[in-house]
Amino acid sequence: MREYNTLQWENTDGIAKITLNRPDAANSLNLEMAQELMHVAMVCDQDASIRAVILTASGTMFCAGGDVPSFHAAGNDIGLLVKEITACLHSANSRFARMTAPLIVAVNGTAAGAGFSLAASGDIVIAAEKAKFTMAYTGIGASPDGGSSVYLPRLIGLRRTQELMLTNRVLSAQEALDWGLLTKVVAADDLMSEAEALANKLASGPQMAHGKIKELLLGSYSNTMETQLELESRCIATCISSPEGREGLLAFSEKRKPDFKSAK
Numbered sequence: 001m002r003e004y005n006t007l008q009w010e011n012t013d014g015i016a017k018i019t020l021n022r023p024d025a026a027n028s029l030n031l032e033m034a035q036e037l038m039h040v041a042m043v044c045d046q047d048a049s050i051r052a053v054i055l056t057a058s059g060t061m062f063c064a065g066g067d068v069p070s071f072h073a074a075g076n077d078i079g080l081l082v083k084e085i086t087a088c089l090h091s092a093n094s095r096f097a098r099m100t101a102p103l104i105v106a107v108n109g110t111a112a113g114a115g116f117s118l119a120a121s122g123d124i125v126i127a128a129e130k131a132k133f134t135m136a137y138t139g140i141g142a143s144p145d146g147g148s149s150v151y152l153p154r155l156i157g158l159r160r161t162q163e164l165m166l167t168n169r170v171l172s173a174q175e176a177l178d179w180g181l182l183t184k185v186v187a188a189d190d191l192m193s194e195a196e197a198l199a200n201k202l203a204s205g206p207q208m209a210h211g212k213i214k215e216l217l218l219g220s221y222s223n224t225m226e227t228q229l230e231l232e233s234r235c236i237a238t239c240i241s242s243p244e245g246r247e248g249l250l251a252f253s254e255k256r257k258p259d260f261k262s263a264k
Contacts, residue, residue: 006033008058009040014051014203014261015196016044016101023059029114030067031081034088041095051203051210051261053096054195055122056106065113065136086145089114093121093147097218100211102202106195107173108188112136117146120155120181123214126195128188131173133181135164154221156180206244206260212236 008019018040020027029037044053057063066085074081096103105122113136119125137144144165152161156179163169173185186194202210212235220228239245243263251258 002039004036004040006030007036007040011047011050014049015054015199016047016050016052017054017056018044020055020057020063023057023061025067026061026064026110027057027059027115028064028067029085029089030070031085031088033067034085034092037092038088038095041092041099044101045095045099048100050099050101051205051207052104052199053099053101054104054106054199055096055118056192056195057108059109061109061115062107062111062131063113063115063118064110065115066142068140071140089146093117096121097147097214100207100214102210102214104195104199104202106191107131107133107182108191110134113144114146117144117148117151120151121147124183124198125181126184126186126191126198127173127176127182128191129173129185130188131176131185133171133173133176134168136168138166139168152181204261206239206248206258208242208244209239212239 004021006020006022008017008021010017018037020033022028022030022033044050066082071078071081102123103121105119105125107119107125107127109128109130110132111119112134116133116135119127119133135144135148148165149161152164160179164171171179171181173182176182177185184194216228216231216235219231223231240249244258244260247260247263248258
């Protein structure tokens with residue numbers, strides 16, 4: 001397995017854990033982290049044994065967004081650098097969205113800029129009570145990236161998205177929960193145990209059905225009703241006729257819990 005300099009990587013019993021690991025730089029996203037995030041997202045997408053993924057961060061911050069000092073140091077090459085970073089980040093976004101495994105984001109602290117975008121991209125997002133959320137992009141004269149212009153309008157509506165992006169309003173974890181950005185808020189000491197318990201639950205579930213749910217929801221805003229209905233029909237037929245589907249039906253008839261991980 002490749003060694004990472006800006007991330008910590010674990011893969012145990014079908015659960016992958018990605019930890020942003022530049023705590024001295026507030027886990028800000030530089031080119032190396034973007035490249036490594038792209039690579040690890042490809043690993044998660046490619047490895048069929050991975051049934052759930054946790055994304056979190058070390059230290060007190062989740063992610064402060066882009067690594068502004070490296071942007072400033074790039075001088076006249078700043079545009080080229082940002083294009084390279086976003087190409088890698090957006091490749092990671094796409095793989096996380098389209099991989100079969102659900103992505104659980106455990107937000108341990110402030111998520112700003114690209115950190116906010118990463119948090120919003122999770123299939124399930126759990127935040128510590130102390131976490132805060134802000135777009136922050138216009139503070140350095142920038143526009144958003146990392147998929148936030150896709151996810152935020154869907155999650156919270158256009159008006160609230162406009163306010164966050166134009167004013168850089170800071171949301172507390174409770175406000176983010178109330179707005180629909182989060183799945184759950186927990187005490188800081190409980191964050192990882194909650195994320196790991198959920199990952200274990202999802203990892204024991206039907207892998208194909210999880211992937212098809214992600215696929216259906218990803219296209220639900222762009223497809224016509226008839227197209228979406230046809231996709232629903234095809235997806236449920238594929239799932240129910242798979243080994244996992246047959247195990248689910250058998251377990252239901254036998255009044256027992258299904259063993260999806262062993263279904264073949």
